[in-house]
Amino acid sequence: MPIFSFKDHEALGKVASVDTTNVIVDVENVEQLKRLQVNHLAVLQSSRPGQHLIGLITQVTRKRGIEEIAIDGIIDQASELNLCRIALIGTMLDRDGKKENVFRRTLESVPEIDANCFSLEGENLTGFMRTLSNVSDDGNSLTLGKYTLDEHAVAYLNGNKFFQRHAFIGGSTGSGKSWTTAKIIEQMSGLSTANALVFDLHGEYSPLVGGGIQHFKIAGPADVDTKRTIDDGVLHLPYWLLSYEALVSMFVDRSDQNAPNQAMIMAREINQAKRKYLEDKGQHEVLKNFTVDSPVPFDLNFLMGKLNEINVEMVPGSRGDKQGDFFGKLARMISRLENKIYDRRLGFMFNGGGDVLDFDWLEKFTNAVLGSTGENGKAGIKIIDFSEVPSDVLPLIVSLVARVTFSVQQWTPSELRHPIALLCDEAHLYMPQRTMADSADDISLDIFERIAKEGRKYGVSLVVISQRPSEVNKTMLSQCSNFVSMRLTNAEDQSVIKRLLPDSLGGFSDILPTLDTGEALVVGDASLLPSRIRIDEPENKPNSGTVNFWDEWQNPVKERRLSIAVENWRKQNIQ
Template sequence: MKSEITYLGNIIRVDSGTVEVEVSNEIPSAAPIINGRLYKIGQIGTFIKIPIGNITIYGIVSSVSNTPSKSDEYNLKYSFGSRFLTIQLVGEKIGDDDFEKGVGTYPTINDEVHIVIEKDLLDIYGKKDNGSIEIGKHSSSENLSVYTDLHKLILRHCAILGSTGSGKSNTTVSILKAILNDYRGSRIILVDPHGEYASAFPDAKVLKINEPANPLFIPFWLMSFDELSYFLIGAKPTDDQKPDYRLFRELVTNLKKSNCTLKSGVVNPDFVTADSPIPFSARQLWHEMNYWLNATFSTSNKDDQTKATASIINIGNAENLQPAQFIPYPPNNTAPFKSKHQEFYSYEKKILSRLRDSRFDFLFNPGDYKDANSTKDLHNLLNDWIGSNKKLAILDLSGVPFEVLDITVGLITRFVYDSMFWGRHETYTGKNRPLLLAYEEAHNYLSKSDNNSYSKEAVEKVFKEGRKFGLGALVISQRPSEISETILAQVGTFIALRLTNSGDQSIVKNSAPDNLNSLIDLLPSLRTGEAIIVGEAIKIPSRVRLNLNIPRPTSDDPKLVEKWLEAHPENDDNYKTIVTRIRQQKF
């Protein structure tokens, strides 16, 4: 064995998960050429193998020195110039069986250690099969493809993490394209807050706020009552002890119960609650509140102040936000009397201001999904998102105001989750056709510090329970330390690009096996487009180069030097269009 060209040295010390190797002085070069390929001895993160009979144990180089790592006594036994490697054991291969993580048989003192060549790497990573996708090339071999188990990657959830400029967007495109190209029945929804990904997926279905061709509509009545009350009036679930809040819930419930004949089917009003996703008019809600606040009545008894005793002149127009008109009440306490229904006093003007804000048109005026009489219902919305012949739907949220981004993502997530839960036994969805939900810029709306986040609550539910109903999730972020700990705890596979912040690095380090932290320590020095992949979907934690994709997302850096070398003519009209967009919050 020592005569083999792959021979590296012998073991001089063994711990439970670590061995120390003295590199043989007989090796003529620190970079031997084997089968026409140059191998660097002692590269951090590279593999070695320890053959013991029909068992081959594999390890990763974690440190290199010219003295043993333990006791100074060793320094008396080894001459200056000796080289020592610290190896972390990662797995073994018995005979012709597949490589397995973990070590059952440990090496001993003086066992031989050999360089791992490409053939050995192929034994570890295997060949592509029907249940895997190629995620990139191994950093130590341009010819070795690295594959991940698709089932575990999706249904055990995954995360793509990396500092700005490390190649996150390109990595996302690589993975999604690998899935879309290999699996004709795949389904993916990509939540895209900045509108960056449409350019990278020309064949995707792109739905965008205020886009005439493919508008993205998210009807406000999809909200649960807690979400609706928070959005419209700033109320919290803890307000349910207040009489006004309970009356508000009752009013919303009654409006929904009056619209139970729908395009997707008739709903029994007895089963309708304030949380039921049934169309109703927010303008009618405001109009009803305004009516009771400003009406005058022929009686001063509150219990008798009903619509039958109202002194009305004109019913107004809810759709045009025109309030009803009443005979003014006199100052001398005679009929008609002022309304004593003041329960909605603090709510009515808040709702009116929301309705008049054009930034929320995608919620309040959702085109063909506006009300029970509209031409489309929620089954059409699901078909647009997950039921069309397009395997990838990009929901471009770049036109969504930041203050409602949280609720918007929560709405999308909860609606998709509910569709998978209630359709889990159908042939065309649920467990019979799984779905991947991908969240770009996840730290913006899945923050662990936000205890009242509706998107975080919805996404956490997907991470905790989605697998059972065929729903997997992917989070993409440059600040993993800011993301909900519940979400990160459920991530099965981490794809970590360059991370320079120690808090962000610790997220990945905590998910890796304890004896492979040296690999995670490489995160700050990774090249752009290079990643450390750890977790359930990959056979062994690996350093991988991902392919550069063309066309790319529009998240790449501007060409600063090239643009600053150009001359730009001055013009007083230059910024008119930009200012108009700022004022309208619309492209």
């Protein structure tokens, strides 16, 4: 049974002009015109039988008493001109092979001049939305919520397409991004071998529990003191995992006149330290091909010893010993290194305990962090809490985890590969625009841009989440093919989203500032329709830290709160 049953006399009007994706309809029925709403759907008769074209109303115009007006090239002498502009978004087929009522996001034909146009409302709308829901309800779809147009129709997203070509979730603070992310995580956790990492920068996602989800945190000072490890859900990210560039950006001050020498010595000596490690462990196979960037541990004390030696080295000269080439030139780098090594907040890098220098530590780490449900008896969705990582090294550390993930996927033979998604909350902090970037950001960006461009081939997907689309790196955004935009109040941020929408739907973004909390504009190849969706509440809600100031200011203040805070700050540890 075809879902649409339109009678000619119910028509809104007839097609007056057509271009590739837009249609202008001359509305004859003024009563109908009054009821038309922008962003609602319309149906057009197609030139092919058994097909209807579906469009989104983007403009409604009523002009009276004007002799001649030109809208998009149509000149009309009538004294009344009622027009409605429609962006075509897809085709409804009465049947496609054996299947009845199939909706496609392609335009299989274009409407002809004088074709009838109908407003999609009432039972026809319900029928259409149901079809959308039924068609994609094969048990494996990603459901985030219901369509605003029809609150009974479940909005399904194509889970394959959502992750294949990366997704972006944007919205002002408090618009509901974290809840939407929690909803996605909840849906993923129902899949038997789902695999994902969630970069949780504020420890917001700790309430998300259940089968399929496990929690890690990057070791804070207290975890280092208590020697907690992976088995306790605490991750150390040893310095030797950092790429050479990342190490240089951490230890070498670019403005130092000796910076090039320092970087050069660093490369040479790290190479030596890694070589020594491999020799000591008898890893002859690895020795043949390793580079300064290979994930091979090295002894930091050995490196420091060498650097100190070089810094005070005396060499024989014509009149007795003289200062070596690098005498005194490494002093600042050495003191920077020492400062970092003794920084309690960086304990997760430099104070990882005994086993981070074991040759098989990396395997243990990847097994815990990149393993999926069923593989290691643990859950596949790993929420990683970065809240105790100091902000100046945050881009390096987040991107380090991404780099390990990408490298492992790249080095997995394709027939053994299992896809993994990286959910990057607060992405503007570590994928900023190049113009605002410093060197640590550059390294982070290089990694994420690479994943954005090549990740699809290796089964690595990015879900970029940010409250400031305009501060997120443009290359990253342009690689995303799915957009879940929540309320955006800032004009710059709105325009970023607008630019990413297809031209014919540019006007759709006008609703961005008026979206309700938890409501999203979903556009992209995963979504059947570019649509407004009310996101369902996740079962376990993230700690969004929404503070009710007015109420709180009427409650008693907790005892000793300030002295506890000061003490914690000094100890670098929340008691």
